[in-house]
Amino acid sequence: MANHYRTKAVVLSKKNVKEADQLFSLFSEDFGKISVLGRGIRKITSKLRSGIDTFYFSEVEFIQGKEIKTLTDTVALDKFHGSDRISEATEAIVSGQEKDRRVWDLLMESLGQGCSSEIACHFYFWNLLSISGYGFNLGDCLKCGRKLPEDNNTFSFGGGGIFCSCSEGDIKISANAIKLLRIILRKDWKTLARLSCPKTLFSELDSLSWKVQETLIRQHSM
Template identity: 25%
Template sequence: MIETVTVIGMVISSMAISEYDKRLVLLTKKFGKITAFARGARKTTSQFLAGSQPMAFGEFTLYRGRNAYTVTSMKISDYFSSDMKDIDSMYMGMYFLELADYYGREGIEAGETLKLLYMSMKALSKNMLKKELIRCIFELRILVINGEYPNVFTCGNCGEKENLDYFDEKNNTMICSNCHGKVSEKNIIDNSTIYALQYIVTSPITRLFSFDVTDKVLEQMKGIINKYIKKHIDRKFNSLEFLEI
């Protein structure tokens, strides 16, 4: 009897192999990151042609082989790559896929990451918020899901929860005004920035894209998150290079 499994997931990468096939990497709720082969997916008449594109989200039925899976059918509900309104949104979405791939592990349930990826793609495709804010939300929350993120709740020196207004890049923590001494005005963090970062860390994923911030707050958020990521993630993301040109 042929063993098949049906999973909810998103195509996070797709590579052409042989003359007509594709090698897909799927991020799935149940099995984490898995490799699956879509036979004949490069043919113009293939039922897998559209669903084997990155950012395709839906239900995949797979035959479980000895070393990999083979796609037997797919029911795609969202083609996010087709919904992106501009090239910046497309590359931002590709960056999210690369980051999800970086953290994805085979056999480890990835429901939270998949939900975050889905909501982020939806926010991008519908222009719900500024692209850079969507990026900040995705980056910080995927760090949270994987148990590593800057401390934005207490002073890293005394433990105080109030008067946090400086980010200590070396120790990845906020510092209160009583502990950091005199610092340049340009390095003082707004209360609104602290609140926004705390909201991203603690709120349900379904509510993450329900707020907006000023340009000043957004720049401060980007500064804190980018410094943390550059310090802790050693991979080069190709799509990020385009976004930062």
């Protein structure tokens, strides 16, 4: 008799396979990042389809076959909005099926604060990098050690932080972006809840995050 496993999970992505199946990528509380197959789930009559979809927080049950996990039950607990960046970051940075309580707790913390989706996404992305071993020095200049000025600073992923004008990093970064990243990495939710950030600041962090994420994807593909 096949063993049944039950866990809570955030649905990162889904892909149509065959005529009526879907393959889901999940980050689960008990098993880390896993793929599970929903057989016949695209059929209108499927009992599974109401409990699982992209960006759902669900309780799922599956059986482990020789090669694949197959869904047997789903219960939708919540739905997160604007979480595509969180899903993409998890897919890009987290690899392999392995329980990771730190990532799970960070996921729940990021999505459970009720703040803007922009803050939640950047909070998750930069703290996920931190617990995955990609720490950044955002205090003083990496080369000269002096306090960072208000302008002419650059971010270096390979260098691990910020350079002032005495050297040159990869990406220009504003003083306000540095300040926001410091607050995010301190996990200072009280300050984050009070912030009213202009769209230009979020656009700057979006661009920086994409470039960092693309660098990671290239490194993992080598």
